[in-house]
Amino acid sequence: MRRALIAGLSLLTAATAACSGGDDPPRYDTPARTARPSETPLPYRETRLGELAYTVMAVRTGIKEVIGSHGSIPAEGQYVRVRLLIDNRGRDRHQFVPSRQTLVTADGRAHRPDHDAMSVSRAVTGAQTLAREERRELDLWFEIPAAATVRALRITGDTTSSALGDQVSGAPADTARTVDIPL
Numbered sequence: 795m796r797r798a799l800i801a802g803l804s805l806l807t808a809a810t811a812a813c814s815g816g817d818d819p820p821r822y823d824t825p826a827r828t829a830r831p832s833e834t835p836l837p838y839r840e841t842r843l844g845e846l847a848y849t850v851m852a853v854r855t856g857i858k859e860v861i862g863s864h865g866s867i868p869a870e871g872q873y874v875r876v877r878l879l880i881d882n883r884g885r886d887r888h889q890f891v892p893s894r895q896t897l898v899t900a901d902g903r904a905h906r907p908d909h910d911a912m913s914v915s916r917a918v919t920g921a922q923t924l925a926r927e928e929r930r931e932l933d934l935w936f937e938i939p940a941a942a943t944v945r946a947l948r949i950t951g952d953t954t955s956s957a958l959g960d961q962v963s964g965a966p967a968d969t970a971r972t973v974d975i976p977l
């Protein structure tokens with residue numbers, strides 16, 4: 795009996811040591827993904843707003859037409875597609891509303907997502923709820939003047955905290971409800 799107990803403890807110790815991986819937390823082994831045609835992948839730069847982390851993965855400018863499975867729509871200027879990664883780092887659900895986001899051009903103008911382009915491309919619309927520790931990728935479509943250049947994606951989001959200490963103390967949400975991500 796004693797020999798079996800020692801063998802079991804040795805096995806458990808070895809398994810625990812193998813799983814710990816030292817100081818680095820374990821990571822998912824996900825394969826690299828190929829960028830879509832004519833898309834410019836951007837370096838990974840994470841921007842936080844409240845408990846949500848945002849990363850612009852890629853941008854494509856100069857799109858002349860959005861083509862979907864049920865129709866197409868030509869641009870009066872140009873369409874811009876921004877691929878966005880959102881990661882909820884909090885314990886509670888958080889809202890992300892695609893229609894509140896804006897694309898800022900070099901002249902300082904802010905452009906809302908184009909409803910028609912979002913519909914034709916079957917992009918997400920309406921408030922999106924991100925669950926605890928959920929990660930989601932989505933496209934935002936904008937129409938801007940043909941000669942305009944993009945400067946930043948302005949994120950407007952949920953800045954509430956799910957930290958128990960903040961909830962117990964009634965700490966106010968962060969007052970900065972927007973953040974610009976340079977493109």
